[in-house]
Amino acid sequence: MSIPQAETIARCPFCSNDEIMVVLYESDSIRVFPDVRPVVPGHFLIATSTHYQSMEDQPPVHYQRVRVAQQEIARRVRAGWGPVASAYEHGRSAICRFHASDRGDTHAHVHVLPTDLDVLVRSQTMEHSQRRPATSELQGADRYIYQSLDGRDESWGWRPKSVPRHFLRVALQAGLEDQGRAYICLDAPQTEHIATIQESAAVFREHRDPALHRVTVDGWDPTPRRGCAAALARAWNATPVDTATLLDAVLADHELTDQAALADHAQALHQQLLAGQLAWTTRDDHIVLACDGSPLPSSASPQADARRRGAMELPWLMATVERLLDGLAQRGRVVVAGMTAASDAITLRFGSDPDPSAACRFSTQDLDPHAAALVAIEAVRFRMT
Numbered sequence: 001m002s003i004p005q006a007e008t009i010a011r012c013p014f015c016s017n018d019e020i021m022v023v024l025y026e027s028d029s030i031r032v033f034p035d036v037r038p039v040v041p042g043h044f045l046i047a048t049s050t051h052y053q054s055m056e057d058q059p060p061v062h063y064q065r066v067r068v069a070q071q072e073i074a075r076r077v078r079a080g081w082g083p084v085a086s087a088y089e090h091g092r093s094a095i096c097r098f099h100a101s102d103r104g105d106t107h108a109h110v111h112v113l114p115t116d117l118d119v120l121v122r123s124q125t126m127e128h129s130q131r132r133p134a135t136s137e138l139q140g141a142d143r144y145i146y147q148s149l150d151g152r153d154e155s156w157g158w159r160p161k162s163v164p165r166h167f168l169r170v171a172l173q174a175g176l177e178d179q180g181r182a183y184i185c186l187d188a189p190q191t192e193h194i195a196t197i198q199e200s201a202a203v204f205r206e207h208r209d210p211a212l213h214r215v216t217v218d219g220w221d222p223t224p225r226r227g228c229a230a231a232l233a234r235a236w237n238a239t240p241v242d243t244a245t246l247l248d249a250v251l252a253d254h255e256l257t258d259q260a261a262l263a264d265h266a267q268a269l270h271q272q273l274l275a276g277q278l279a280w281t282t283r284d285d286h287i288v289l290a291c292d293g294s295p296l297p298s299s300a301s302p303q304a305d306a307r308r309r310g311a312m313e314l315p316w317l318m319a320t321v322e323r324l325l326d327g328l329a330q331r332g333r334v335v336v337a338g339m340t341a342a343s344d345a346i347t348l349r350f351g352s353d354p355d356p357s358a359a360c361r362f363s364t365q366d367l368d369p370h371a372a373a374l375v376a377i378e379a380v381r382f383r384m385t
Helices: 060-081 167-178 190-206 222-236 243-251 259-275 302-312 315-331 369-384
Strands: 030-034 044-048 086-091 109-113 127-129 144-148 154-158 214-218 239-242 278-283 286-291 334-337 346-350 360-362
Touching: 030 060, 030 190, 044 060, 060 086, 060 109, 060 190, 060 360, 060 369, 086 167, 109 167, 214 222, 214 315, 214 369, 222 239, 222 278, 222 286, 222 334, 222 346, 222 369, 239 243, 239 278, 239 286, 239 315, 243 259, 243 286, 243 302, 243 315, 243 334, 259 278, 259 315, 302 315, 315 334, 346 369, 360 369
Parallel strands: 214 334, 239 334
Antiparallel strands: 030 044, 044 109, 086 109, 086 144, 127 154, 144 154, 214 346, 278 286, 346 360
């Protein structure tokens, strides 16, 4: 899938990498590194790999790739400096570095650091919203503030007064001072900045998961959920698994109350999978379980869905299914198309960890399944790096 490319500006420090000391993660969409003038330890930046004026000026697939990276950095920040981590953007701030003159080289970048300060309450903006501002609301030259406070709802602030330059750093320092927390001044000795950058980089790398073998894709709408899982499995060279199809195979014609028969049948399925008599594969954007190349039946009827939901209410049966999935993950990478999530967003769960704070979420609005898979593979590669 081709990605729209933006202009690269030679004099921009984010485009040239000249002022970035340590790059921790990089793709064709984003670049992640410790802030060269950190406010506190655990202060990271996400910059677009190509030159966009702000995160709001990107195509949808790039925008969502930034947001999943933002969540992964916040997870590592909480693990290293806990218990909170928030993200901020001073959109279209016109200056890429605090002491630089106005060179007109705006470059989209998001700050993630261990705090939950509400900077919007300190801003001069009067138009606040918990939804993304529409193009008609946010004009091309308008500076704005974006924040996501410790993984809670996102919010934006903009006109009628344009957000002043340098606002974000000033607001963060003032808020930390109000809380009695120490922060690092811009004019602190360079050795202090370097030591903080090294500490941040070390903690960032400590909380990666290079051995990740299992990703579950949850979502309310089965079409983007299964399509994203199928495309992600192909891109990640993983075995695709569909939870609904797996439940149908486990249940077969057995009654939900017949625990012994279901357990025996699940064990037989496991042996068939190990022997290659049953195999998971993708066909277009669908995940199928095939026996000797022929797909096993899986019904989309309301009755079949109700039966699956009844099965999901049985802890012992879901533990059996979990063991089947773990067995597959021990043999190689697995991508599981889950059942449903509480919102219309895609939720990625890594490994078998049920902790919602370890999950990653993104909107599928304006994304087809293959674009959603690009976002998902960004999240997976980031988790492993």
